[in-house]
Amino acid sequence: MLYRLLSTLLLSIFLLAVPMAASAAGITNYPQLLTADYWTAKNPTGDKLILTSDGVTAFNTKVRNASRSVPSLLIYPGTVSGDALKTRIMNYQVLEDDLYLHGNKVSEHYKDILRKQTNVSAIPNRVNVRYAVTVRRTPVRNLPTGEGLYYYAGERNFDVLQETSLDPGESVIVLHESANKYFYYVQSVNYSGWVSKFNLGFTDRKTWLQYADPKEFLVVTGANVSLKTGAEQVVYQQGSRMLLDSEQAATYTVEAPTRATNGNLRKEKLLVPKTAQVHKGYLPYTANNIVRSALEFINMPYGWGGQKNSVDCSSLVFNAYRTVGVVLPRDADEQENTAGTKTLLQGLGDSAKTATIKELTPGACLYMDGHVVMYLGDINGVPYAIHSLGSCFVNGQRHVVMKVVVSDLSLQRLNGETFLAELNSAMEFK
Structure with a gap:
């Protein structure tokens, strides 16, 4: 009886404490x-x-109709207008401000180098798209450089060229190449920008579709899940998908994307324990x-x-x-x-x-x-x-x-x- 009374008293104190603490x-x-x-x-x-x-599929169609930044990659045209692509790429507004690199003010000469790296003069009237899959977590940049630019000399958290990040296994449409051939301008599921060529594996459309529209996959439900691909730990963030190959009693086998030395996509079969924060299909x-x-x-x-x-x-x-x-x-x-x-x-x-x-x-x-x-x-x-x-x-x-x-x-x-x-x-x- 005393135990029950004490338990009830402690529970009451706990329940009262939450609103008080939260207030x-x-x-x-x-x-x-x-x-x-x-x-x-x-x-x-x-x-x-x-x-x-x-219902989710129908809602996503409404999102695509309402938001130009979310195209349907599955019906993306095989060729696009070169002039329209130039207009997208020549968004140099960020370079109009004072910017800092490694604590030093960026010169106009450096800004001109970044503009030239976009290589817009090489864009033809009609651009044939190519297909690639990200092989690791990939920064998407406003300009073709991996160096961070900041509004203040001492700032290190808000890189003005950083747009978003793509997870491994994301299908992208490749539209253009930088002048130094180290970056590609791509369209992802909801963003376009520059990514490092070393983070992409090129492939044919049929293989690309396996990642763009997988029939069976795991979705990451934790904040991050890390898989060892080759010699590196590859991070998959929440909501990213892993192409499912097979299922065992305690593990899943997934086909992780990697990049061959020639730049093409290569699949590597990896085991994912069922104890990992993943779910078969969407939640x-x-x-x-x-x-x-x-x-x-x-x-x-x-x-x-x-x-x-x-x-x-x-x-x-x-x-x-x-x-x-x-x-x-x-x-x-x-x-x-x-x-x-x-x-x-x-x-x-x-x-x-x-x-x-x-x-x-x-x-x-x-x-x-x-x-x-x-x-x-x-x-x-x-x-x-x-x-x-x-x-x-x-x-x-x-x-x-x-x-x-x-x-x-x-x-x-x-x-x-x-x-x-x-x-x-x-x-x-x-």
Whole structure:
């Protein structure tokens, strides 16, 4: 009897402690609030299917129709307009600003070298596309260089040329080659830019389609899964797919892409233990699965454009949703304006915004200028979200965070307004 009484008392104290601890404004470090179990337990309908697999396919078609950055690679034309490609590549706007390389201001001569490396004069009237597969985690660059450029001499986290990162096994359309022949301009599932030639394996369209539209595959559900391919450890980030060859009692055999010395694609069969954070096929599209996926990144470093083998705010969202097969645009502003159920928040007072947010399905995304957070649920009427956060402000002073956090929406921006006040819209992707 005493044991039961003590257990009940401890449980009551624990349940009371969570809201009290969470009521402190800003980023929470309360351990329980950093777990998926806490948030999924608060959502009794969280395991209800939002879309069937056919519904996901139909929704992805709506995304492609709404967002030019998300073309259908499966029906990508075999030739493209050279003039249109030149227009895409000659986006040199970033070079109009003062930039720094290794702490030194970049000269106009260096900028001209970067422009010339884009090799646009070699683009013909009609470009024949080629097919390749990424063989390792691959930075996608705004210009054909691997060197980082920054707005400040001492900055090292926000490389202005870093656009995004592709995972191993991603099919890309190769459109152009740099002047020094070390970079290719490619179109991926939701981004175009320059990638190192050493990260690609060229192949025929039939083999390429096995990776672009696999019939059987594993999807990574953890933040990262690492496989030893040849002599290197290759990182697959959440939502990436591994081409499934066969299944054994305790392992899967996958066909990992590697690059032969001649630049062509070569498959290597590797064993993946079933204890790894992978799932055969996509996860069912439920709110709880989206929340679980996002929380796999908790406390991981902020990774601008996918650097540090981590995520920034919009790739956290992109990764979580691709575990269920939903393919979103890469950038936050395009996610905000793609297909889905959009709820306008701009112009509402804080109380009205809070009431509106509490009616959203956990996993919904909240957008403000330059940032996105994922709604997890509320505690005592206070909405909480997970997001990859670079910094926030307290009384005008910048606080560097640089990691994935759970917080309420009382965090401040540079202008002194709270995240809640700055929200423009909410998106439910269904």
